[in-house]
Amino acid sequence: MKIKHDDLSSGDVIALLEEHLKDMYATSPPESVHALAVNALKSPDITFFSAWQDDVLTGCVAIRKLSSTEAELKSMRTVAAFRNKGVATQLLTFVIEFAIANGYQTLSLETGTQGYFNAARQLYAKNGFEDCEPFGNYQFDPNSHFMTKPLVNIDISPSSPPKCVNTG
Known part of the structure; x- marks a missing residue:
């Protein structure tokens, strides 16, 4: 699988984000929907x-800069045909490494509380995200589940930065 910086011009990517x-x-x-449309991304x-x-x-993920030390995970999605094949884990690992390499000390996210989001919450918890209070501009919402992962004291080898192919 190749993960690349994307300019959001591909019809396949746009269709996945619309889905x-x-x-x-x-x-x-x-x-309670905090997912972003293509233009906002x-x-x-x-x-x-x-x-x-x-x-x-196979999938997509975005990271939003909240401050020089804080970032937010956005729009992580796996194409249906590739679910349960490790794509989400690879995307999450990639974006965590990208956040660390860019000096962020925390990576947070908002997801839903409904059963539909159980698999996502389990994936995030398995990868070190913990429940937290609303962050950034979010307010308490019974339909939102907030999680965060501290990125300090996590070592990624300088010889193996996140593998990204630039399309620009």
Whole structure:
């Protein structure tokens, strides 16, 4: 699998993000949907990545800069045909390494509380994310589950930075 910095111009990526938004609105009340549309993901404070197996999209993930030391995980999604094949774990590992390499000390996320999000919450917990209070501009919402991972004292080898292919 190759993970690359993505400019959000691929029809496959756009379709995956539209599917993601559709699912979020189908499972959560509209006021509790914090997934971002494609144009919002193009913000300068967001870095977006897509994952590919040969020429086939397998998933995506984004990271939003909240401050010089804090970042937020956004829009992590695996293509249905690639679920339960390790794509999400690889994307999460990649974005954690990217955050560390860019000097972030914490990586936080918001996900849903509904059963639909159980697998995501389990994946995050398995990878060291812990429950936390709302962060950034979020407010308490019974439909939101907040998690964070401290990135200090995590060693990634300087000889193996996150593997990213730049498309620009």
